[in-house]
Amino acid sequence: MLHLRVLSPPELTDRVRGLLAAEPGSAHLTVLPGAAVAPPGDVVEAVLTRECADGVLAELVELRLDQLGVITLETLDTVLSDAADRAEAAVPGDPADAVIWDDLVARSGEESRLSISFLAFLTIACLLAAIGAITDSPVTVVGAMVLGPEFGPLAALAVGLVLRRGDLCRRAGLALAVSFPVAMVITGVVGALFHATGLLQRTTLDNLAQVDFIYKVGPFSLIIALLAGAAGMLSLTSAKSGALVGVFISVTTVPAAAFVAVAALEGRWDRALASAVQLLVNLAGVVVAAALVLWFSPSARSDRAVRKRGSGG
Structure with missing residues (x-):
């Protein structure tokens, strides 16, 4: 209660x-x-x-x-x-099953703010994912997926689209548009240091059987992103936040972003492009599914007051 x-x-x-x-x-x-x-x-x-x-x-x-x-x-x-x-x-x-729209707007607005801590978490997650890819360690990659904070702005973007809240959409879009490139550039710089010290070589990326899901895009990439987005939004609206951990592990956003930087650094442009597509597919799938969950929610309502009120600062 x-x-x-x-x-x-x-x-x-x-x-x-x-x-x-x-x-x-x-x-x-x-x-x-x-x-x-x-x-x-x-x-x-x-x-x-x-x-x-x-x-x-x-x-x-x-x-x-x-x-x-x-x-x-x-x-x-x-x-x-x-x-x-x-x-x-x-x-x-x-x-x-009850959706408290004001609470959802406040929480998603707060979690979508571009801040130093948000950038730090995403950057650390990308670095962990890059190391996991280089060492062909799925455990490290999964750890990076759990650490990534990107579901916050993705959820805010879905809420903004459903309620036609331009402020939420702009805030979430800014967080995603700035944080991912920054994290990828830093990952590329660290990857260059690995390359200079011999920890990363072009041949290192030849055999990544355990983590090739990062850059292998297929129908299941979209299906998993849609299911994860739906589960994540259900978790937020029903206050069952524990389910969000499963969402983080399911979505290949952070690993894909990290691998774009690593593959590009080593001149593996085919894998860099595939990872970029994987990133976009996952981001889009999560937002679309989360928005659909809200749109068809049993408690859905289009309240002008909710659309106009603040979004958590």
Whole structure:
């Protein structure tokens, strides 16, 4: 279940209280008059089921409480309450299937920001993937796939496309367009150092039986990317984040990006081109599948407020 907290101007508090009191999926309604200092007003709290949270947030935004006050929502891991159990039973649907669009926009917007840490994680992942390819070590390549942070902007791009949020699309596109070339250039520079010290030679890339999936593009490349994108978005919307690890291991984005740099450095342009195609196929497949999952979600709605509100800073 979820904990809702609203800082409300006094003139709107009765409407907020009535809204939550009438909601079957709400429990433990609390009103603290005058408790809010900045912005000044009242504090209204309640426990919500995931199934009703999206509709409640939409109604609160209609009251402009996101502008005149503050709306916060957080996940409760444990709730021991008969009233909360009754609220859960009163709302149709399953909590795992509920999409909370405002939460999804905020999370995807936050994870799609281009930052030093994002660049560092992607670069380290590419370097690990390059070493895994050079040494023909699938274990190292899988480790690089888990470390890669690229699913964040890919998910944000899918959310932006479905909600027609240009800000999310631009932010995610910038993160992908800048981070991958930077990581690939750094990987190429490190590869040149490996070459200069004899750790990397052209013949090293002749026999890569264990990691040839990096540059071998086929129908399954797209199929795997589509399945991974769908699973990843389902994981985000249902709050089952543990499934994201499987998504990271499935998608050949980081290894393909790293191998483009390594193969180009050694003059293996055929494999560099194949790896680049593999990268594009995986990126496109993940975004398309993630967007389709959102589009056909049981909780799908085209709310103008969600489209216009901020995306996590």
